[in-house]
Amino acid sequence: MTYDPNNVFAKILRGEIPCNKVLETEHSLAFHDINPLCRHHVLVIPKGSYVSLDDFSARSSEAEIVDLIRSLGEVARMLGVDASGYRIMSNHGHDARQEVPHLHFHVCGGEDLGPMLRLPK
């Protein structure tokens, strides 16, 4: 899949639309999800143009990978959910119902998140 530079997270990265920023590093940006699904719901994205984890795992540099993983842990600690627990998810493609075609990790916590998956009936 080709990267679409007009996706909403690309616009956030370019400063064309605002976000509620949590953390910014050399290669990553974290901000609150506009439609939180739990008490704390933050998105962590690479600054580079990657459609999804499939793309990122194949093309990104080690520096970008390290930065993103460290940012995920840092965001969880900033949210104060490292002791109580949290869940990290990333949707790739159709079956996972990925909506925004720029790699993002959902960091969710602050309450009991229930079972990992509830499949549609």
Ligand code: 5GP
């Ligand atoms: P996906 O289904 O692609 O894994 O998740 C996309 C996420 O992006 C959703 O949770 C949605 O609420 C969030 N989102 C979509 N548009 C915006 C936006 O303009 N700003 C922010 N902060 N989050 C957004």
